[in-house]
Amino acid sequence: MISSKIEKAINKQINHEFNTSYTYLAIAAWFASKNLAGFANWMQVQRTEELTHAAKLFDFLVDRGGRVELEAVGKPKGDYGSPKDAIAAALKLEQATTALINKLFDLAAEEKDYATQGCLQWFVDEQVEEEKNVSDILAKLEMAGDSKGTLLMLDHQLAKRGKS
Ligand SMILES: [Fe+2]
Ligand SMILES: [Fe+2]
Numbered sequence: 001m002i003s004s005k006i007e008k009a010i011n012k013q014i015n016h017e018f019n020t021s022y023t024y025l026a027i028a029a030w031f032a033s034k035n036l037a038g039f040a041n042w043m044q045v046q047r048t049e050e051l052t053h054a055a056k057l058f059d060f061l062v063d064r065g066g067r068v069e070l071e072a073v074g075k076p077k078g079d080y081g082s083p084k085d086a087i088a089a090a091l092k093l094e095q096a097t098t099a100l101i102n103k104l105f106d107l108a109a110e111e112k113d114y115a116t117q118g119c120l121q122w123f124v125d126e127q128v129e130e131e132k133n134v135s136d137i138l139a140k141l142e143m144a145g146d147s148k149g150t151l152l153m154l155d156h157q158l159a160k161r162g163k164s
Helices: 004-033 037-063 083-110 114-144 148-158
Strands: none
Touching: 004 037, 004 083, 037 083, 037 114, 037 148, 083 114, 114 148
């Protein structure tokens, strides 16, 4: 069994993962509207990944005898000033996710819920990767400055994600 406190917190995290997925989808749409199909592809792959995070928490909650309660997904921000702006927003989102996972881990430790801590350890490790991936793109955009050629090269590179 799972405590109602943890049940509620995991449900909240499931909602966050869906919101994150929806935000990535909005960012993908923005990149597509700017003819940056590679960036849009990267965001689409990322959107799908966030859905797998939600599914992982969903399954865990069900396995522990908890009740999944889905909440509404909010309207994501759909307009960005520049590619750098959009990627910076993605990084901020990942950093917020990391903070939420850490808080959830604290709660599981407080409640002496070892199974939840085990499940969350996967998310702790995953967030290292998530933040690194977005930070790398942001760093490259910062290096590119105003160079359209470098932006297009990066777009070409990001088009390959999920297609190997
Ligand atoms: Fe996630
Ligand atoms: Fe993520």
